[in-house]
Amino acid sequence: MTAGFSAGAGSNAGALEIRNLSKRFDGALALDDVSLSVARGEVHGLLGSNGSGKSTLIKVLAGFHTPQPGATISLYGEPLSLPVSGPQARQRGLAFVHQHLGLIPSLTVTENLYLGKLATADNWNINWDIAHQQTRDVFARFALTLDPTAEVGSLSAVQQALLAIIRAFVSVQEASADNADRPGVLILDEPTPFLPASGVDQLFDLVRQCTKLGASVIFVSHDIDEVLQITDRATVLRDGQLIDTVVTAQTSHSEFVERIIGHQIAPTSARKTRTGTTTIDVKSAASTTGLGPLSFSIGGGETLGVTGLIGSGFDDLPALLYGSQSNGSGELHVAGRVLKLARLNPEQALKAGVVYLPADRLGEAGVGSLSVADNMCLPVLAKLKTRLGLRQQQVDQHALDLATAAGVKPLAPALPLAALSGGNAQKALMAKWLQVKPQLLLLNEPTQGVDVGAREQIWAALASTAEAGAAILVASTDYDQLAQICDRVLIFSRGQIVAELTASELNKKTIAEYCYRSMSQSA
Numbered sequence: 001m002t003a004g005f006s007a008g009a010g011s012n013a014g015a016l017e018i019r020n021l022s023k024r025f026d027g028a029l030a031l032d033d034v035s036l037s038v039a040r041g042e043v044h045g046l047l048g049s050n051g052s053g054k055s056t057l058i059k060v061l062a063g064f065h066t067p068q069p070g071a072t073i074s075l076y077g078e079p080l081s082l083p084v085s086g087p088q089a090r091q092r093g094l095a096f097v098h099q100h101l102g103l104i105p106s107l108t109v110t111e112n113l114y115l116g117k118l119a120t121a122d123n124w125n126i127n128w129d130i131a132h133q134q135t136r137d138v139f140a141r142f143a144l145t146l147d148p149t150a151e152v153g154s155l156s157a158v159q160q161a162l163l164a165i166i167r168a169f170v171s172v173q174e175a176s177a178d179n180a181d182r183p184g185v186l187i188l189d190e191p192t193p194f195l196p197a198s199g200v201d202q203l204f205d206l207v208r209q210c211t212k213l214g215a216s217v218i219f220v221s222h223d224i225d226e227v228l229q230i231t232d233r234a235t236v237l238r239d240g241q242l243i244d245t246v247v248t249a250q251t252s253h254s255e256f257v258e259r260i261i262g263h264q265i266a267p268t269s270a271r272k273t274r275t276g277t278t279t280i281d282v283k284s285a286a287s288t289t290g291l292g293p294l295s296f297s298i299g300g301g302e303t304l305g306v307t308g309l310i311g312s313g314f315d316d317l318p319a320l321l322y323g324s325q326s327n328g329s330g331e332l333h334v335a336g337r338v339l340k341l342a343r344l345n346p347e348q349a350l351k352a353g354v355v356y357l358p359a360d361r362l363g364e365a366g367v368g369s370l371s372v373a374d375n376m377c378l379p380v381l382a383k384l385k386t387r388l389g390l391r392q393q394q395v396d397q398h399a400l401d402l403a404t405a406a407g408v409k410p411l412a413p414a415l416p417l418a419a420l421s422g423g424n425a426q427k428a429l430m431a432k433w434l435q436v437k438p439q440l441l442l443l444n445e446p447t448q449g450v451d452v453g454a455r456e457q458i459w460a461a462l463a464s465t466a467e468a469g470a471a472i473l474v475a476s477t478d479y480d481q482l483a484q485i486c487d488r489v490l491i492f493s494r495g496q497i498v499a500e501l502t503a504s505e506l507n508k509k510t511i512a513e514y515c516y517r518s519m520s521q522s523a
Contacts, residue, residue, distance in 0.1 A: 015040040015216040016075055016094075016185050022068040023056050030056040031067070032240040038185060038218060041211045045227040045234030045248065046220045049260055049423070049451040052237040054220055058189055062096055063089060076182045093184030095168035097191055103160055105153030110135045112152050113167050138170060142209055161191055161203055169210050183214030190220055190422075190449060204230045222422070222451045224256045225480075236260055261453045280440050280471045282321065285330035285341055290495040291316045293330060298440070298471040303462065305482040306475045308492035309515050315359075315475050318442035322356035323349045335439050350379065353439030357429055359448055361422065365429050368418030372408070373399035375417045376432045406431035407457050423454025430461055441465060441472045447481060459485055479511040491515055 016038040023031040031053045038044045048054045059065045061073070066083040073080045075092045089095075103112050110131050135148035144166075146159060155163070168186050188207070192200050207217055207230060221227055227234055228248060235245045236259040243259050279300040286292030291313040298304045306314040319325040321332055323344030332339040334352045346356070362368035366375045373392075376399040377384060384394055399413040406427045408420070417425055426446070433441065446462075447455045462485060466472055476482055482489050483506045491499040491514045499514050 014074075014077060015042070016218075017073070017077075018057075019072045021057065021060065021071040021073070023053075023060060023065055024068060030240050031060075034237070034240075034242045036235050036242060036245060038216050039232075040183070040216055041214055042233065043207060043211055043217045043219055043231045045231035046218055046237070047222070047224070047227060047234060047256065047260055048237035049453045052260075052451075053240040054237055055189075055421075056240075057237070058096070058187060058220065060084070061089070061094065061187065062086075075185065090171060093182050094187070095171050095184065096187045096189065097161075097164045097168050098189045101160055101164040103152045103164055105151065107152060108148065109146050109150050109152060109155075109163060110148040112163060113138065113148075113170065115167075138166060142166060142206055144206075158202055162206055165191070165203065165206055165210070169213075169215060183216075185216045185218065186210060187218045188220065190222070192221065192223065192226060200226065222449055224253050224260075224452070227256070228253065238262060257452050260451065261456075279335050279469075281331075281333035283331045283333065285317075285320060285332070286328065287316060287320050287325055288327040289313065289316050289325075291320065292495060294497055296490065296497065298473060300469045300471055301466050302488070303466050303472040303474060303486045305486035305489035306473065306492060307477060307479065307482055307489060307511065307515065312492040312515075313495040314490075314492035315444060318356055318444045318473060318475050319358070321349075321440070321473070322346055322354060322442055324356065350436075353436075354442065355379075355433040355436060355438040355440070356442040357433060357444065357446060359445035361425050361429065361449075362418055366417045366425065366432075369416055371414050372403065372417050372420065372428055373413035376402050376413075376428055376435075379432060379436050402431045402435060403428060406461070423450040426450055427454060427457060427461075430458060434461060434465055437468070438465075438470055441470055442475075443473065444475045445478070446474060446476070447478065455481075479508040479515075482511060483507050 014037055018037070019035045021031055021034040022029065034053070034057065046054055046057070056065060060067050060071075061084060063084040063086055071082060073082065073084065075094060078092075080088060080092065084094075104115070107115070110128070113135055114131065132148035135146075139146055142162075144162060146155070146163065152160060152163065165186070165188065169184070191203060204226075207219070211217060219227065219231055228251075231248045233245060234248050234251070234256070236243045236256070238260065246255075246259075280298040281295075282297070283295050284293040286294070294317075296304075306317055308314045316325065320328050320341065323339075323341070323346050328341035328344065330341045332341060332344070332354070334354060337352050339348065339352055339354075349356070358364035373396045377395050380398070381390065381395075384390060384398060386394075396413040400411060402408075403411055403413065408424050408428045408431070417428065420428065430446075441462075447458055450458065462472060462474075474482065474486060486506065487502070489501045489506060489511055490497045491501065491511070493515075501511060501514060505511075
């Protein structure tokens with residue numbers, strides 16, 4: 001368990017108390033009489049499938065939603081007025097870090113750190129030397145070094161996440177400066193999906209430092225392994241109801257899964273690699289980023305995993321084979337067609353039966369501002385077109401059929417893609433590509449930020465695609481996922497393939513060992 005919390009610490013109880021919280025939308029009950037408490041100095045996990053009520057609960061705390069009458073929320077024993085207002089939340093020490101962080105890329109680190117203060121105070125003559133030194137002092141408390149004058153847009157994803165958390169912590173510390181007995185509550189809403197493993201470790205170190213200083217943290221996540229690593233207790237929601245609150249150290253991964261989805265997931269049975277003619281050959285593939293040259297094959301019906309430590313180059317491979325990474329070299333052979341990587345572009349790849357689903361769901365894989373229907377029908381618009389042009393009704397009906405088969409919820413083709421939960425957006429984007437019946441399906445972190453129920457559906461869709469004869473390449477740092485769905489796994493180090501794992505070697509522990517071993521051997 002993390003420092004600063006004891007499961008039986010009565011004097012620490014009640015940093016945040018939620019009682020009888022319900023919320024309806026157009027008659028549908030999104031939260032049903034939920035009650036939970038967060039202790040001082042505790043990291044409290046909040047889990048649940050998409051649509052379980054997590055987001056609604058967070059938005060009630062943030063003041064975006066007004067709960068039904070009868071609910072009470074209190075901080076350190078004093079009730080909050082409902083609906084919660086932003087100023088009230090800040091003054092009482094409640095701060096939020098959302099997945100998209102809320103930073104302004106064009107401003108400096110110092111400006112982002114003190115944005116609220118600089119915007120509201122009479123700062124016609126700011127002493128920037130003093131402001132930058134204050135920023136350095138804040139970071140020093142957390143053993144971090146960031147250039148206060150750097151534009152936030154130039155920072156790495158990890159650095160931006162750390163900055164957002166420190167900003168939230170500073171805000172609650174300042175709000176409670178006159179009352180040390182109320183050190184504040186931080187709510188981290190899915191802060192890790194786009195971070196590498198090393199970045200997640202840094203973030204968790206920062207969270208632990210915050211709790212050592214007395215703050216409480218609510219950690220919202222789909223990743224059960226992260227919840228097991230960082231939280232003291234965890235609450236599981238399902239269909240708007242509180243299923244259980246457990247001591248994390250006393251709860252296994254499988255027990256969390258069962259609580260989240262309401263039933264056990266049967267172990268994925270090992271699939272035999274299809275025998276027959278190899279449909280995909282990669283020959284001397286290389287990129288200017290240091291990847292390659294690489295030569296390997298993928299059989300029709302085979303799922304091949306590629307992985308390694310961050311920086312090993314494996315995650316550059318899907319984009320290279322799709323032609324979306326410039327300055328490539330080598331060849332990709334697909335069902336008798338030879339594609340020169342130096343000249344390949346996505347349009348040519350698609351015509352050859354190669355499709356690619358990037359990890360960045362709304363930035364690269366889909367267009368968040370476009371409707372679900374438009375996103376799902378992009379690859380087949382030419383087929384839907386008639387002599388009279390495209391009819392929106394026909395596009396929507398086609399998308400509705402695809403979404404129904406893929407289990408996308410809600411079934412509302414006109415909704416913007418960004419309005420869907422992560423798991424449902426991913427199912428929609430998978431269906432978008434699977435409808436073209438690809439020869440080669442390239443995936444980068446296909447279940448990143450996806451709940452266990454949606455993950456199960458995505459894995460089933462991949463299995464069906466492989467059974468139909470497609471070759472699948474999955475780039476991922478999720479070793480457990482690779483072990484369950486892949487026939488082979490290639491380990492990368494410094495842009496090269498250094499090991500190939502099959503059969504009994506396909507387990508999470510062995511994949512991790514080879515990743516770290518390969519790095520030390522090639523150093």
